[in-house]
Amino acid sequence: MNAAAIKSAYLAPEGLQETLIKGLDGVIAVHDRLVFSSQPPQDTCWAQNIWRNPQAHRINSISDAAKKLRAMQQNWCLYSYRLHRRAQLILEKLPAVKCAPLSFPSSVSPPPLGSFTLLDENTLLASAECSSRFPNGEVHFVEDKVGPPNRAYLKLYEALTLAAAAPRPGDFCIDAGGSPGGWAWVIHRCGAEVLSIDRAPLASSVAELRGVSFQKRDAFTLLPAEFQAQGRRVDWLFADVICYPEKLYQWITKWVAAGICANFICTIKFKGEPDRATVAKFSAIADSRVLHLFHNKNELTWFKLNSPVA
Ligand SMILES: C[S@@+](CC[C@H](N)C(=O)[O-])C[C@H]1O[C@@H](n2cnc3c(N)ncnc32)[C@H](O)[C@@H]1O
Structure with missing residues (x-):
């Protein structure tokens, strides 16, 4: 796959890859829950996170990858479908992103958050602009196991x-x-x-x-x-x-x-x-x-x- 052909990427909710893919144009690759499209960002309601401007970068080391990401913006989250260890080491070189469960009601407005993955050992795909400000679109809360009658x-x-x-x-x-x-x-x-x-x-x-x-x-x-x-x-x-x-x-x-x-x-x-x-x-x-x-x-x-x- 030509990394430069990726014009948008979509993270499917658990178990809903097929549902997401059916509504997308230009799908060129699917890696676990991450779907790449050759088309500009599409406004699907079935993505947990939309990578709106993914760009491929050549990297020659973990430090080089972290440097390139930091040059783009401060906050990043990782979705890795391969080379997990290498990707994790890159993440560890970036400023830590606060992802403690939220207490409801929360007035916290998280800062913009980019997403990255490794396409291969020397190619980073990074999108500084994403639809969700929560890591991989996951919004976690401090749970109350006593008050509510169910998890709804x-x-x-x-x-x-x-x-x-x-x-x-x-x-x-x-x-x-x-x-x-x-x-x-x-x-x-x-x-x-x-x-x-x-x-x-x-x-x-x-x-x-x-x-x-x-x-x-x-x-x-x-x-x-x-x-x-x-x-x-x-x-x-x-x-x-x-x-x-x-x-x-x-x-x-x-x-x-x-x-x-x-x-x-x-x-x-x-x-x-x-x-x-x-x-x-x-x-x-x-x-x-x-x-x-x-x-x-x-x-x-x-x-x-x-x-x-x-
Ligand atoms: C997913 S549950 C709702 C859970 C609820 N929001 C909560 O927080 O506990 C769906 C509910 O829809 C109700 N329901 C289904 N058809 C209905 C109808 N025509 N009128 C009223 N309630 C209906 C069911 O009895 C069921 O309690």
Whole structure:
């Protein structure tokens, strides 16, 4: 492979290489989870990290590689698929990057982070510009093994951290598909009021929290008219419902059209192959974006933040 032909690179989430590759143009090589393309950076939602300007550099030693990287910028992370020891020795010669788990909520805005790998013993591929400021797109948090009823809270920690926004005291939130209550627990921690909707009950430890209420019903019967009639605004609509993406899309567009909700964070879940047509429809909703979070499995997260409230 001609290293100069690499114009962009994509790190797939664990187990999702095929899903990533199917949506990319110009794939010229795949090394474990790292995919090289001969095309300029593409805005895929299936990459954990996108290397936007990868450049190949001839190196004659470990020190030479570290010197070349330092000349480009300060902070680097390594994704190595071969020559692991040599690559690691290069990394050790670079300024240490802080990667301690984050405490939620975190106001820390990590500095820009480049990524590098070794194509062969004497060729370094380095991208000073990457889509994620977390090493290889991995966002780790200090875990709470006592409070939340499941691990879903980590997904919302990550979504809110990337959004650099969170429900505030006084905010009213809807949490569709909220049981057993990991997300409701996070919203409560943020100090906001939350109405969880699910066919299954919340864990009692969450149901008992102040500011948490629950309705046992089909989330898709919850429509903006119910709130418009009471003159209520909704600050955040969260949805983590197991359903077909199209069903979620049909429901969410009613909420977007009503203009009474400021912020949305919803997971789009797939059974097997992703429904790319519906993902494209979500992406086309104004001022919104779709991402694959580190804590997402075979699902994506749709964000629409701070839309004007009617
Ligand atoms: C992945 S779990 C949600 C986990 C939750 N976010 C948490 O933090 O604990 C998906 C939930 O969707 C609920 N669900 C599926 N279809 C639903 C529907 N039509 N209406 C309401 N809830 C539904 C399931 O009962 C399940 O509790």
